Amino acid sequence: xxxxxxxxxxxxxxxxxxxxxxxxxxxxxxxxxxxxxxxxxxxxxxxxxxxxxxxxxxxxxxxxxxxxxxxxxxxxxxxxxxxxxxxxxxxxxxxxxxxxxxxxxxxxxxxxxxxxxxxxxxxxxxxxxxxxxxxxxxxxxxxxxxxxxxxxxxxxxxxxxxxxxxxxxxxxxxxxxxxxxxxxxxxxxxxxxxxxxxxxxxxxxxxxxxxxxxxxxxxxxxxxxxxxxxxxxxxxxxxxxxxxxxxxxxxxxxxxxxxxxxxxxxxxxxxxxxxxxxxxxxxxxxxxxxxxxxxxxxxxxxxxxxxxxxxxxxxxxxxxxxxxxxxxxxxxxxxxxxxx
Numbered sequence: 001x002x003x004x005x006x007x008x009x010x011x012x013x014x015x016x017x018x019x020x021x022x023x024x025x026x027x028x029x030x031x032x033x034x035x036x037x038x039x040x041x042x043x044x045x046x047x048x049x050x051x052x053x054x055x056x057x058x059x060x061x062x063x064x065x066x067x068x069x070x071x072x073x074x075x076x077x078x079x080x081x082x083x084x085x086x087x088x089x090x091x092x093x094x095x096x097x098x099x100x101x102x103x104x105x106x107x108x109x110x111x112x113x114x115x116x117x118x119x120x121x122x123x124x125x126x127x128x129x130x131x132x133x134x135x136x137x138x139x140x141x142x143x144x145x146x147x148x149x150x151x152x153x154x155x156x157x158x159x160x161x162x163x164x165x166x167x168x169x170x171x172x173x174x175x176x177x178x179x180x181x182x183x184x185x186x187x188x189x190x191x192x193x194x195x196x197x198x199x200x201x202x203x204x205x206x207x208x209x210x211x212x213x214x215x216x217x218x219x220x221x222x223x224x225x226x227x228x229x230x231x232x233x234x235x236x237x238x239x240x241x242x243x244x245x246x247x248x249x250x251x252x253x254x255x256x257x258x259x260x261x262x263x264x265x266x267x268x269x270x271x272x273x274x275x276x277x278x279x280x281x282x283x284x285x286x287x288x289x290x291x292x293x294x295x296x297x298x299x300x301x302x303x304x305x306x307x308x309x310x311x312x313x314x315x316x317x318x319x320x321x322x323x324x325x326x327x328x329x330x331x332x333x334x335x336x337x338x339x340x
Contacts (some may be wrong), residue, residue, distance in 0.1 A: 008173045017180035018326075021188065023317065027319030029266035034311035035140055036147035041192050041318075043067075048193065053153070060152050066137075067148060158182070184326075196239070196314070203238025208275065210234045210252070213270050222263055226255055240313050290319055 028037045046066065051059045103283035164170075214227045224230065230252055249271045256267035262326035300320050304312030 013173060013177045014180050016177060017184045021184045023042070028213070029307045029312070032316070033143070034308035036143040038311045039144050039147035039153045040154070041189065042156060042196070044189060045146050045193055045196065047151060047155040056156060060155070155257060158186075188318075188322050191325050192318045195318045195321050196306060199239055201286055203235050206238050207231055207235040208231075209274055210248075213274075217263075217266075220323055222266075224252075224263065224267070229257065240310070292324070296320060322323055 028034055043063070047059060048064055050062050053059075054062060111217075159178075160182055161175050164175050168173065213230050216226050216228060217224050218227075231252055234248045239252075240247070252267050252271065253264055256264035297317055297320065300316035301313050304314075304316030304319075306312070308315065
């Protein structure tokens with residue numbers, strides 16, 4: 001007696017793929033896997049661009065060298081930051097205290113020694129969290145390594161269904177579902193590539209002009225301290241849309257203030273001029289690709305930050321663009337009586 005077959009429509013499997021990608025994004029947020037998820041996306045983006053120049057095996061080797069270089073630069077950046085903090089505090093505390101006294105603000109410290117005591121009191125309250133932080137940091141590092149390896153695997157084998165040629169039923173539910181799921185994730189990556197590719201270009205341009213500004217100040221005899229940190233922070237913050245520039249600008253202005261009010265004002269004027277230029281740059285690079293109102297992006301950043309922190313802020317414009325990307329490829333049912 002022949003076994004009866006269950007038939008599932010393509011549209012049902014397509015809907016299932018949409019539900020799956022929504023479930024994945026929810027799981028990433030709920031379980032706290034935003035960092036490895038972001039790592040996979042950035043790794044796939046790097047492999048995508050490197051793969052345009054080299055063959056796959058060479059691409060992975062070049063990518064691995066770049067990852068090791070980034071780890072080294074990140075460690076160097078942390079070392080520079082840790083060394084710069086005491087020096088920045090010794091210069092900035094007197095200025096901050098002077099300004100606070102002038103405008104009638106009460107601060108919990110009045111000099112570097114009282115600041116140290118204030119910080120130590122806070123550290124004592126947080127000592128219980130140190131072990132937990134170390135554990136989280138170790139886990140995140142392992143997750144990042146796993147994500148990088150997974151991205152290399154996706155680069156080599158992007159298909160989900162590797163045995164499609166051996167099935168008795170060619171148009172089976174699993175094969176069709178796997179195809180639809182690959183399509184969903186490829187479009188999500190397309191959205192990520194569009195948004196983050198543009199954001200990285202903008203951040204790189206912003207970092208270039210910031211570097212030139214730092215060099216010009218040095219040539220004029222008024223060097224801005226911690227120039228390496230300023231350049232790195234400018235690039236890293238620039239990856240965050242809208243709010244990233246605000247963070248880096250505040251840091252640059254504050255560092256300028258530690259030297260003199262004149263240098264802080266010069267830095268502020270430079271940042272204003274650069275932002276006027278960035279309005280044009282944003283409209284050309286991002287506005288022409290994404291075409292989302294700024295208020296939608298801002299709300300998305302707020303929701304993303306509450307759900308996943310900084311990775312959520314990175315993913316927010318990507319998810320918004322992905323919703324538009326998928327929605328514009330689905331035909332809406334016409335109203336009753338409306339001509340098709």
